Amino acid sequence: MSEHEAATHGHADHGHADHGHGDHGHHVIPQAKLLQTFFILMALMIATVVAARLPYEGGIKGIPSAIAWLVLLGIAFWKAGLVVQIFMGVKYSTKLTKLYAYGGFVWVTLLGVTLFDYATRQLEPVQGWEPVAESALPR
Amino acid sequence: MAAHAHDGHLRSPDMPEVYPQFEDIDQQQETYIVGMWAFLVNEVMFFGPLFFIYGLYAWKHNAVFYVTSHHLDYKIGALNTTILLISSWMVAMAVHYHQKNQLKKVCNMLWGAAVCGTAFLAIKLIFEWAPKFDHGLFPTPGFQSRYLAYYGADTNPDVARLFFSMYFAITGLHALHVLIGVLIFVWLIRLIKKRPDVITDYVPTEMVGLYWHFVDLVWIFLFPLFYLMPK
Numbered sequence: 254m255s256e257h258e259a260a261t262h263g264h265a266d267h268g269h270a271d272h273g274h275g276d277h278g279h280h281v282i283p284q285a286k287l288l289q290t291f292f293i294l295m296a297l298m299i300a301t302v303v304a305a306r307l308p309y310e311g312g313i314k315g316i317p318s319a320i321a322w323l324v325l326l327g328i329a330f331w332k333a334g335l336v337v338q339i340f341m342g343v344k345y346s347t348k349l350t351k352l353y354a355y356g357g358f359v360w361v362t363l364l365g366v367t368l369f370d371y372a373t374r375q376l377e378p379v380q381g382w383e384p385v386a387e388s389a390l391p392r
Numbered sequence: 393m394a395a396h397a398h399d400g401h402l403r404s405p406d407m408p409e410v411y412p413q414f415e416d417i418d419q420q421q422e423t424y425i426v427g428m429w430a431f432l433v434n435e436v437m438f439f440g441p442l443f444f445i446y447g448l449y450a451w452k453h454n455a456v457f458y459v460t461s462h463h464l465d466y467k468i469g470a471l472n473t474t475i476l477l478i479s480s481w482m483v484a485m486a487v488h489y490h491q492k493n494q495l496k497k498v499c500n501m502l503w504g505a506a507v508c509g510t511a512f513l514a515i516k517l518i519f520e521w522a523p524k525f526d527h528g529l530f531p532t533p534g535f536q537s538r539y540l541a542y543y544g545a546d547t548n549p550d551v552a553r554l555f556f557s558m559y560f561a562i563t564g565l566h567a568l569h570v571l572i573g574v575l576i577f578v579w580l581i582r583l584i585k586k587r588p589d590v591i592t593d594y595v596p597t598e599m600v601g602l603y604w605h606f607v608d609l610v611w612i613f614l615f616p617l618f619y620l621m622p623k
Contacts, residue, residue: 279421279594281491282484291481298473298615302466305620318454321622332612340484341605342598347422350429357433361440368444372451 280345290339294332301328408593421595428599432606439610442565446558446617449551456551461621463529463543464559468519469619472512473611479508480608483601490594498597499581505604506577509570516567524556531557559618566614569607576600 304324313319338344343354414420450457486501524530528538535556536549543552580600584591591597 279418279491281488284485284488287481287484287488290484291477294477294480295474298470298477301616301620302470305466305616305622309622318458318622325616325620325622329613329616333609336480336605336609336612340480340608341602342487346425349422350425353426353429353433357429357436360433361436364437364440365444368448371448 280342282339282342282345286339290335294335297328297332297335301325304328408595417593421593424595424599425602428602432602435606439562439565442558442562443613443617446562449554449558450617450621453548453551453554455623456547457555458621458623459547460552460555461618464619465520466619468515469615472515473615475508475512475515476608476611479505479512480605482508483604487594487598487601490597495584499584502577502581502584502597502600506574506581509574509577512570513567513574516563520563521560529556530560562614563618566607566610569610573600573604573607576603 305321307321309318309320337354341354343351346354408417408420410417410420414423482501482505486498486505489495489497489501527542528535529542531553535553539549539552577600580591580596583596
């Protein structure tokens with residue numbers, strides 16, 4: 254079954270084709286593709302639970318949980334990509350739809366970049382909010 | 393039945409009406425889908441910063457967040473993830489059937505998704521929030537002493553309070569979206585059954601589907617960030 258299988262919806266039979274809106278076709282994502290996507294998502298869900306329980310030795314640049322975070326977020330982005338591309342059908346949609354769909358995620362990423370500022374400087378001291386001694390991270 | 397005002401043709405019963413401002417049905421449907429995505433971009437900008445704030449504090453207070461996040465049961469989180477993934481698949485199938493004009497199957501799939509959404513909320517409420525309210529873990533004044541009484545001095549209760557504030561804020565907003573989604577499913581099923589003049593093609597189902605997949609998307613990030621926090 255082709256991924257790009259298009260259904261013509263049966264409208265072309267009504268003699269409207271000469272008016273320009275009888276021959277439209279939108280992509281019907283095949284049942285098999287949707288089921289396959291669901292099973293991949295389930296497998297990734299199980300993988301993420303298992304991955305969170307693995308012992309990670311070392312870490313990166315003194316951050317002990319860095320590898321675990323990369324694995325967990327990597328799987329999360331993989332799942333999100335499948336949902337957006339297949340279930341939400343962005344892969345099969347028009348260029349304008351893609352612009353809106355991807356644009357939002359690009360925009361929120363730019364917003365997230367501003368957090369480097371907060372992440373890399375000292376928080377202002379607040380009564381009762383003294384630095385936490387047991388924090389694992391250098392600050 | 394409404395007439396095609398712009399070209400003077402009556403539309404056939406299963407032909408979606410093209411409104412006069414659109415060139416053709418493709419442009420009309422694209423406009424609806426793009427409009428829905430414009431709304432979803434708003435939602436992304438709404439949930440995104442909440443996750444960023446959580447990420448920032450998880451970074452600053454890594455050890456405390458690790459201990460506190462283990463008061464959440466990842467098995468319940470995994471069960472709810474499964475339920476949402478099933479519901480998302482059902483909604484995708486509903487769109488598939490609507491494109492093939494099999495309305496009975498569309499309604500069945502939408503009902504299935506509504507049941508999944510309700511189950512998600514019930515599990516969240518009964519097995520997650522209710523015990524936390526019982527243990528006094530809702531971040532109201534006196535949280536710190538209640539936390540110490542329940543869990544002992546296993547970590548910094550000030551930061552634990554921060555964790556639970558964000559836990560209730562983000563899962564609460566997500567649950568509100570699930571609730572709205574379930575209500576929209578029921579409303580859409582009713583429209584499909586009673587108002588064939590309103591639901592003339594698959595686009596309403598597609599738009600509701602996009603919303604529901606977004607709700608699933610939020611949970612896909614929420615689950616590892618809150619329930620599976622690494623040390």
